[in-house]
Amino acid sequence: MKLSQKIQEMELSPIRKFVPYADQARAAGKKVYGLNIGQPDIKTPRAFFDAVQNFDQEVLAYANSQGIPELLEALVGYYKRIGLDFEKKDLLITNGGSEALSMIMTAILDPGDEVIMAEPFYTNYKTFIKAAGGNIVAIPTTAEDGYQYAVREKIEGVLTPKTKAIAIINPGNPTGKVLTKEEMDLIIDIVVKNDLYLICDEVYREFVYDGKSMSTFGAYKEAAQNVIIVDSVSKRFSACGARIGSIASKNEDLMKNLMKICQARLCVPTLDQVGSAALYNLDPSYFDDIKKEYEYRRNVSVEALNEIEGIKYGVPEGAFYLFPKCSSFFGKSDGETTIHNSTDLAMYLLEKGHVATVGGDAFGDAECFRMSYATSDENITEAMRRIRDVLAKLK
Numbered sequence: 001m002k003l004s005q006k007i008q009e010m011e012l013s014p015i016r017k018f019v020p021y022a023d024q025a026r027a028a029g030k031k032v033y034g035l036n037i038g039q040p041d042i043k044t045p046r047a048f049f050d051a052v053q054n055f056d057q058e059v060l061a062y063a064n065s066q067g068i069p070e071l072l073e074a075l076v077g078y079y080k081r082i083g084l085d086f087e088k089k090d091l092l093i094t095n096g097g098s099e100a101l102s103m104i105m106t107a108i109l110d111p112g113d114e115v116i117m118a119e120p121f122y123t124n125y126k127t128f129i130k131a132a133g134g135n136i137v138a139i140p141t142t143a144e145d146g147y148q149y150a151v152r153e154k155i156e157g158v159l160t161p162k163t164k165a166i167a168i169i170n171p172g173n174p175t176g177k178v179l180t181k182e183e184m185d186l187i188i189d190i191v192v193k194n195d196l197y198l199i200c201d202e203v204y205r206e207f208v209y210d211g212k213s214m215s216t217f218g219a220y221k222e223a224a225q226n227v228i229i230v231d232s233v234s235k236r237f238s239a240c241g242a243r244i245g246s247i248a249s250k251n252e253d254l255m256k257n258l259m260k261i262c263q264a265r266l267c268v269p270t271l272d273q274v275g276s277a278a279l280y281n282l283d284p285s286y287f288d289d290i291k292k293e294y295e296y297r298r299n300v301s302v303e304a305l306n307e308i309e310g311i312k313y314g315v316p317e318g319a320f321y322l323f324p325k326c327s328s329f330f331g332k333s334d335g336e337t338t339i340h341n342s343t344d345l346a347m348y349l350l351e352k353g354h355v356a357t358v359g360g361d362a363f364g365d366a367e368c369f370r371m372s373y374a375t376s377d378e379n380i381t382e383a384m385r386r387i388r389d390v391l392a393k394l395k
């Protein structure tokens, strides 16, 4: 028996690669600073649990494949508050943003079709796109060029007859890049002119700092047929375990066809939808404190990071990740271990300092490594102190 070529070409998630090592260290009574996963420590709003507790039905039945009406209505309300006129018929509830992305790729890609993405990008896109038979065509960007990918020549330069879509993560993971209005206008112009889908992963939409206001590709009426919005309660409401995501699009043909996959997977867990409806009904002021807290943590971590010899890092504009360069440590050794690349460095930080991070090769930039600052400022400060001390041993 032989596995498919495509599954053999996929990789395990590098973000979760070190989890067994971290678990081992924890089992041995060590505190591990888990900066590898974007798992917010901010409390899930009480409204989620209250709604689940008040669920009063005698049978926990299958839900509607599209999603339960309360959640669809709550999502319509949330979009309305941010200026978007999605109606219930334009929405599908999914098992997290992850399932939304997988379904979209399956619905739009034929074998060999291409999706343009700015690199570095959230590593699991490789699996979503490969599973659907497609290929990623990367536009390389760096911190030095401000992670700028919305440049006409860069995007038009990689268009081919096989290009089906541009996928944008805005704000970016792992880069923190936030698109300007001009950059968004340009992307819209390109997708409309070239008849491409625009997959807009806006799961970090609210998390933009320095007084910037949030933006969404859903606002471009002229591209309503191209735009597919992916959302999730995971980061937005600190509810990663709820596994509730969504697809929003005015493209009726796409939505009608996506329903085939929704119906085959029957439904999304009912109780998670009940709780998530309460989350999407929260007053938007909920985000004010959360944003302030993340901005503060970002500032604390960037400051601490820049005190580490060998690391120089700018200020990410959004989401909750740091992606500093660590190539100045490549080739260095503590006498026993030599660091050859960013994955070695991540392993070294975990073994010696009990700080879990992710090597940047996973995201398409092997010179960097990723950390999440969705944890308390005490944890961040201690993790950064440990990183500084561990790296100081490398000569």
Ligand SMILES: Cc1ncc(COP(=O)(O)O)c(C=O)c1O
Residues within 6 Å of the ligand: 038, 095, 096, 097, 098, 099, 122, 169, 173, 201, 203, 231, 232, 233, 234, 240, 243, 244, 245
């Ligand atoms: C950019 C981006 N998109 C999608 C996801 C998927 O999140 P979930 O499946 O929890 O909604 C993540 C999770 O880290 C992410 O960072």
